Amino acid sequence: MTWAIENYDRLLLALWEHIQLVCVGLLIALVIGVPLGVLSARRPRFALVVLLVSGALYTVPALAIFALLIPYLGLGFWPAIVALVAYALLIIIRNVATGLREISPDILDAANGMGYGSWRRLFAIELPLALPVIIAGVRIAVVTQVSVATVAAFINAGGLGDIIFQGITQDFGEKVVVGAVVTSALAVFCDESLRRVENWMRANQAEHA
Amino acid sequence: MAGWIAANPQIFVVALQNHLWLSGIALVAVLLIALPLGLVLTRQRGLANAAIAIVNILRTVPSLALLVIMLPLLGTGFLPSVVALTLYGLPALLLNTYTGLTQVDADIVEAARGQGFSDRQVMMKIEIPLALPVIFAGIRTAAVQIVSAATLAAFIGGGGLGELITAGMANFNFPQLVAGAVAVAALALVVEVGFAAVERLLTRQVRMGAA
Numbered sequence: 026m027t028w029a030i031e032n033y034d035r036l037l038l039a040l041w042e043h044i045q046l047v048c049v050g051l052l053i054a055l056v057i058g059v060p061l062g063v064l065s066a067r068r069p070r071f072a073l074v075v076l077l078v079s080g081a082l083y084t085v086p087a088l089a090i091f092a093l094l095i096p097y098l099g100l101g102f103w104p105a106i107v108a109l110v111a112y113a114l115l116i117i118i119r120n121v122a123t124g125l126r127e128i129s130p131d132i133l134d135a136a137n138g139m140g141y142g143s144w145r146r147l148f149a150i151e152l153p154l155a156l157p158v159i160i161a162g163v164r165i166a167v168v169t170q171v172s173v174a175t176v177a178a179f180i181n182a183g184g185l186g187d188i189i190f191q192g193i194t195q196d197f198g199e200k201v202v203v204g205a206v207v208t209s210a211l212a213v214f215c216d217e218s219l220r221r222v223e224n225w226m227r228a229n230q231a232e233h234a
Numbered sequence: 235m236a237g238w239i240a241a242n243p244q245i246f247v248v249a250l251q252n253h254l255w256l257s258g259i260a261l262v263a264v265l266l267i268a269l270p271l272g273l274v275l276t277r278q279r280g281l282a283n284a285a286i287a288i289v290n291i292l293r294t295v296p297s298l299a300l301l302v303i304m305l306p307l308l309g310t311g312f313l314p315s316v317v318a319l320t321l322y323g324l325p326a327l328l329l330n331t332y333t334g335l336t337q338v339d340a341d342i343v344e345a346a347r348g349q350g351f352s353d354r355q356v357m358m359k360i361e362i363p364l365a366l367p368v369i370f371a372g373i374r375t376a377a378v379q380i381v382s383a384a385t386l387a388a389f390i391g392g393g394g395l396g397e398l399i400t401a402g403m404a405n406f407n408f409p410q411l412v413a414g415a416v417a418v419a420a421l422a423l424v425v426e427v428g429f430a431a432v433e434r435l436l437t438r439q440v441r442m443g444a445a
Contacts, residue, residue, distance in 0.1 A: 081423060084378060084382070084419075084422045084423055084426045085382075085419040085422060085423070086381075086382040086383070086385040086386075086418050086419065086422055087382075087385075088385045088386060088396055088399055088415070088418070089385060089399070089414075089415040089416075089418045089419045089422075090415075090419075092399045092402070092403070092411050092412065092414065092415035093412065093415045093416070093419070095403075095408070095411065096408060096412065168294050171296060172296035172297060172298070172299075175296045175298040175299065176298055176386065179400075179403070186298060189298065189299070189302050190389075192302075193302065193305070193389060193390075198305060198306045201302050201303075201305050201306070202302075202303060202305075202306055204299075204302070205296075205298075205299035205300075205302050205303045206299075206303075208296050208298075208299045209294070209295045209296060209299045212294040212295060212296055213291055213294050213295075216290075216294045
């Protein structure tokens with residue numbers, strides 16, 4: 026453990042870069058994915074096309090996406106973000122659409138009867154009710170992004186993958202292990218904390234219902 | 235890209251073959267471990283909770299981390315890659331096998347026992363066939379995950395199509411890099427679509443059998 030102790034600042038920096046990659050990627054994925062998810066819930070045809078395209082993107086291995094982006098976008102942080110967004114989109118869109126579709130029609134009828142316009146109904150009733158399912162999607166998306174961001178070091182985007190790749194090229198086992206363990210810990214931490222948020226929201230809703 | 239493959243057919247074919255071997259062996263290992271283990275866990279509920287907790291953690295471990303953690307344990311090469319890929323594909327199938335079997339309607343199992351089915355018959359004729367669509371969905375997820383993660387085996391000397399990408403990057407040989415990337419993307423999509431087609435067929439048969 027000597028390397029990790031002596032170079033804790035480099036480790037923390039890599040962790041910070043990793044978190045930045047995931048946060049920026051998630052934010053952009055939400056900005057694009059939530060409207061697409063709402064549209065998908067309203068129009069089944071549109072949903073089919075969107076899910077097909079984002080599903081195909083999701084299947085492509087991370088290293089392949091990164092490699093294919095190099096000729097167009099080069100190396101660094103932003104090309105990595107493009108790939109991270111591509112991975113999260115499918116999950117966000119699918120869960121927003123599922124969450125909205127699962128709302129009972131009676132509730133929507135009641136909102137219409139109370140004179141809610143469609144925008145107000147969306148923001149005041151539908152999205153809050155769909156929130157646990159959306160958070161469940163965010164959880165899967167974040168865990169996926171933590172994993173994909175590790176590979177992003179391949180295109181010089183930094184993050185914990187950098188420590189791993191340095192360890193491999195320098196034949197320095199401890200760096201490899203420390204990088205891998207910290208990445209895994211980050212993934213498990215994100216998964217567990219978002220799972221708690223999700224459960225808490227579900228319990229909250231059940232109480233109000 | 236096509237030009238690079240045409241100019242270097244042997245390198246490409248070897249990489250593709252290696253990728254298929256890596257993924258194929260890992261998938262078979264996943265089947266051999268996850269199917270019996272999932273079945274045993276439905277009989278041992280106490281054990282099941284502990285196993286599922288472990289598997290849920292394993293599921294969140296990033297693929298690259300799982301592969302490189304093999305370096306100090308098993309060194310570089312084909313075998314460490316297969317072990318890592320097996321561990322990576324295991325959670326999807328184990329969870330689906332367990333869930334699929336536990337979701338089988340208890341009334342149906344009860345009815346079968348009432349008709350004099352033995353434990354073995356209940357398992358072979360009722361539980362496994364009814365759980366098959368869910369189990370197969372797990373096989374598909376595991377297969378796609380393994381084929382995808384096998385790209386990263388190149389980083390621990392496991393070979394496969396990822397090697398074209400890493401070598402292309404190291405030598406600034408972009409046609410090679412793109413050839414590797416496109417080939418591995420196509421392979422992943424083919425596996426996904428192929429397994430999905432078999433899955434649909436299976437699901438339909440189960441439904442027809444039930445009708």
